[in-house]
Amino acid sequence: MRREPAGDVVRAKEMDETVSEFFRRTILKIPLTEMMTILKTWNFLSENQLQTVNFRQRKESLVQDLVLLCEVTVFKMINLEHDATLWFFSFLSLVRKRCKENRASLNDAALLDIIYTQFHRHQKVWDVFQMSKGPGEDTDLFDMEQFKSSFKKILKRALKNVTVSFRDAEENAVWIRIAWGTQYRKPNQYKPAYVVYYSQTPYAFTSSSQLKSNLPLLGQALTVASKHHQIVKMDLRSRYLDSLKAIVFKQYNQTFETHNSTTPLQERSLGLDINMDSRIIHENKTEKERVQRVTQEIFGDYPQPRLEFAQYKLETKFKSDLNGGILAEREEPLRCLVKFSSPHLLEALKSLAPAGIADAPLSPLLTCIPNKGMNYFKIRDK
Amino acid sequence: MSVLRPLDKLPGLNTATILLVGTEDALLQQLAEAMLKEDCTSELKVHLAKSLPLPSNVNRPRIDLIVFVVNLHSKHSLRNVEESLHHVDATFFLGKVSFLATGVMKVEITGRGFFAAGQESHCSIHRNTVMKLAHTYRSPLLFCDLEIEDFRAAMAQRLVRMLQICAGHVPSVSALNLLSLLQSSENPSLEDL
Numbered sequence: 001m002r003r004e005p006a007g008d009v010v011r012a013k014e015m016d017e018t019v020s021e022f023f024r025r026t027i028l029k030i031p032l033t034e035m036m037t038i039l040k041t042w043n044f045l046s047e048n049q050l051q052t053v054n055f056r057q058r059k060e061s062l063v064q065d066l067v068l069l070c071e072v073t074v075f076k077m078i079n080l081e082h083d084a085t086l087w088f089f090s091f092l093s094l095v096r097k098r099c100k101e102n103r104a105s106l107n108d109a110a111l112l113d114i115i116y117t118q119f120h121r122h123q124k125v126w127d128v129f130q131m132s133k134g135p136g137e138d139t140d141l142f143d144m145e146q147f148k149s150s151f152k153k154i155l156k157r158a159l160k161n162v163t164v165s166f167r168d169a170e171e172n173a174v175w176i177r178i179a180w181g182t183q184y185r186k187p188n189q190y191k192p193a194y195v196v197y198y199s200q201t202p203y204a205f206t207s208s209s210q211l212k213s214n215l216p217l218l219g220q221a222l223t224v225a226s227k228h229h230q231i232v233k234m235d236l237r238s239r240y241l242d243s244l245k246a247i248v249f250k251q252y253n254q255t256f257e258t259h260n261s262t263t264p265l266q267e268r269s270l271g272l273d274i275n276m277d278s279r280i281i282h283e284n285k286t287e288k289e290r291v292q293r294v295t296q297e298i299f300g301d302y303p304q305p306r307l308e309f310a311q312y313k314l315e316t317k318f319k320s321d322l323n324g325g326i327l328a329e330r331e332e333p334l335r336c337l338v339k340f341s342s343p344h345l346l347e348a349l350k351s352l353a354p355a356g357i358a359d360a361p362l363s364p365l366l367t368c369i370p371n372k373g374m375n376y377f378k379i380r381d382k
Numbered sequence: 383m384s385v386l387r388p389l390d391k392l393p394g395l396n397t398a399t400i401l402l403v404g405t406e407d408a409l410l411q412q413l414a415e416a417m418l419k420e421d422c423t424s425e426l427k428v429h430l431a432k433s434l435p436l437p438s439n440v441n442r443p444r445i446d447l448i449v450f451v452v453n454l455h456s457k458h459s460l461r462n463v464e465e466s467l468h469h470v471d472a473t474f475f476l477g478k479v480s481f482l483a484t485g486v487m488k489v490e491i492t493g494r495g496f497f498a499a500g501q502e503s504h505c506s507i508h509r510n511t512v513m514k515l516a517h518t519y520r521s522p523l524l525f526c527d528l529e530i531e532d533f534r535a536a537m538a539q540r541l542v543r544m545l546q547i548c549a550g551h552v553p554s555v556s557a558l559n560l561l562s563l564l565q566s567s568e569n570p571s572l573e574d575l
Contacts, residue, residue, distance in 0.1 A: 280414045283431035283440070288407065356405035356432065357456060 016106075022189045023070055023109050027063045030116055035062075038119060042112050044104060045069055070104035110165035110189075114177050117194055117207075118169070121241045124194065124207035128236045128244055128373075129219065131202040134229035142199050142226075144174065151176070151225035158217055163187045172199045178218065180211050193218065196241065202228065203248050205241060235376035243305035247370050252305045291353050291360040298367050304346035310375045312338045312365065317381060333381070346370065384435040387471040388478050391444040398549035399427040399443045400541065403434060403466055404451030405459045409484065409528045413451075416538035424551045426542070434466035446549040447478055449541065451528075452512055454485040454505040460512070467519065477557030478548050479521045482537070483512045484528040522564040 030038050035055065039045060045066075053065050117124065152164045161181025168174055176195040181187035193209035195218070204222055209215075219231045238244050246252040282288065314336040318327040327334075342348040346369065353360035361367070369375055386401075400417070402410045407430065414428040427443060436442070448470065453459040463481075470479065485505065516523035526537040548557040 277415065277418050279418055279425075279427050280411070281427065281429045281442070282407075283401075283429055283436050283442075284433070286437070287432060354407075356407050357458065359458075 018186070018189075019104075019106050019109060020067060020071060022106070023104065023112075024063055024067050025190070026109060026113050026116060027066050028059070032059060032062075034119060038112075038115055039066075041115050042108075044108050044112070070108070106163060106189075107165055110163060110177050110179070110192075111167060113189075113192065114165060114167045114175050114194075117177075118167075118175060122239045125237060125239055126196075126205045126241050126244055127208055128234040128248060129204045129206060129222070129231050130234055131204070131223055131226065131228035131231045133202075133227075140227060142172075144168070144172075144199060147199065147225050148174070151221050154221040154224055155217065158221075159183070159214075161185060161187050163189065163192075169196070173197065174199065178214075180209075180214050195222065197222065197226070198245075199226070201249065205244060208237075235374040237375065238307045240306040240308075243307060246305045247373050252370055253300055253302055288354075294360040295350060295353050298361060299346070299350040304344070304350060305370060307345045307369070307375055308343070309339055309341040310345060310366070310369055310377075311340075312377045312379060314338070314379045315381070316379075340366075345375075384438065385469055385471050386434065386436070386445060386448070386474060388445070388474045388476075393446075393549065394425075394443050396424050396551070397427060397443060398422075398424045398447075398545045398551060399429060399445050400545045401429045401431060401445045401448045402451060403431050403448060403463065404453070404482075405432060405456065405462050406451070406453055407432065409453075410451060413528055413534060413538060413541075416534050417542055419535075420539055420542045422542055422546065424546055424549060426545070433462050434469035447480065447541075447545045448474065449480045449482050451482045451484060452507070452515075454483055454507045454509070454512070456485075457506050460507050460515075464515070475519055475521055477559075477561035479519065480541075480544065481512065481516045481519075481521055481523045482528075483509070483523065483525050486525050486527055520561075522561070 032055075036050075039050060049069055053062065053069065055062060057065075148166050155162050155164055155178065159181060160183055163177075163179040163181075165177045166174055167177075174197050176197065177192050178195070179187035179189045179192045191209065191211060193211070193214070194207040195204055196206075197204040206218065223229070223231045234248075236244060236247065243252075315333045316336075317333045318330055320328045322328070340349075349362060349366050352358040353362060365377065365379075402413060404410050410430045414430060417428060418426060420426075429442065429445070450463045450466065451459070452463050486509075513523060524537065524540070527533050528537070544560065546552050547555050547560050550556070
């Protein structure tokens with residue numbers, strides 16, 4: 001029968017050291033310029049608590065102060081020096097329970113991690129999954145809470161050690177954070193997987209987690225919890241979640257002006273004339289205008305969604321007019337990989353023909369990327 | 383008239399016209415503007431074309447100098463120039479044609495000034511290919527990185543002087559004289575190519 005030390009402020013049972021460390025590392029990741037915004041979004045520490053912290057000190061000390069705030073509960077208790085009695089113990093257990101509610105738990109830390117990732121979503125590479133319902137299945141009304149509990153239950157049933165956290169977002173989306181463990185090991189909080197599921201659509205975006213072996217389980221949990229039948233990985237990958245959304249939900253081709261969509265082209269070519277010296281004469285003006293027109297027809301006037309690369313895998317058997325030759329007898333197809341990378345691939349492709357680097361129109365393999373929602377292609381012999 | 387001939391038109395009074403042929407319009411435009419900034423006693427006109435033949439329905443002045451611009455990073459530009467060369471009459475190559483290779487060097491600007499580093503690894507066309515092309519057509523080859531303003535201004539100056547000579551505005555120097563002056567001693571080494 002251990003007696004708790006009585007006093008004015010009761011320090012709750014020390015937060016688990018791993019959780020404390022996880023807190024420290026998560027807060028340490030946040031840049032100082034965003035610290036206030038993220039902590040306010042997190043909404044765990046109150047305004048008063050935040051005001052007690054000096055945000056102008058060095059980062060390490062600031063982080064230390066914040067972690068202490070998360071650990072300690074401020075719970076004034078009356079001075080008790082009596083021996084253990086029944087009511088004391090029940091009172092103490094009540095205190096301990098209340099302390100548990102107030103101090104920061106693993107779930108709060110996970111929530112902070114989600115918020116950090118939402119602010120820095122471009123630091124992860126996102127894959128896109130598409131689910132489908134079976135033939136003849138009804139579209140039930142979606143219940144978010146039921147989805148969350150079902151998802152969590154499936155994962156916990158398969159892997160005893162797994163941390164699942166949720167955060168709702170706009171447009172009926174939910175951000176899910178999963179820290180994977182095994183039957184015998186606690187979850188690794190530093191390599192979580194994220195899933196952003198838009199509940200009114202069959203699409204989910206996942207961050208490429210290093211632990212690829214858990215991917216089938218994740219897919220299964222997502223499918224069953226959202227009452228779908230099948231899940232398929234799309235050949236689409238990028239750092240820019242918002243661009244992936246725009247491509248998949250077909251929101252990228254919305255122009256703002258509609259009635260004067262023809263004038264911009266003329267204005268553009270007129271703009272060239274105004275700036276130009278009259279002593280400079282473009283001989284191929286009609287060709288230039290044709291290129292501009294074709295480019296606009298294909299790419300439109302709107303800003304392109306942002307992708308970093310397009311990859312083409314080519315597999316083809318060697319074809320030759322001459323009979324014989326070593327390569328002609330080869331049964332295995334030849335393989336070739338072409339990868340286009342750019343900070344903003346689609347804008348770069350759009351500017352190729354006007355810059356004179358390529359002929360217009362561009363190859364449909366390049367221009368079909370947003371339409372088909374793919375940036376990984378496999379090209380085989382027919 | 384699908385073939386350009388040097389003397390098929392009468393010259394304009396005190397006018398010198400240059401034709402820049404190349405795929406990258408932005409570079410040509412910048413070079414043209416740099417040329418027009420130069421002080422020159424003659425009236426300059428710059429025509430920009432992506433490729434030859436030129437559209438035939440246009441009334442244009444006599445062309446005194448053609449410069450074919452090749453970007454060493456782009457095989458497309460080389461192919462374009464090679465095809466355009468077929469539409470130039472042989473008599474043009476008596477000093478009134480020049481080749482310009484760009485994309486040769488990338489300059490790094492540090493706090494103390496700048497140094498040039500060869501970007502050979504990024505060039506999809508080897509220098510020798512362009513040198514051979516210029517040698518085949520017996521025309522001078524100029525190297526300039528048109529993206530760098532200072533180099534571009536220097537090249538514009540050279541081209542303006544060449545244009546004046548080709549238009550006959552410089553007394554006692556003709557295009558052919560200039561050509562033989564520009565055939566420097568390095569050309570014999572190209573025989574080995």
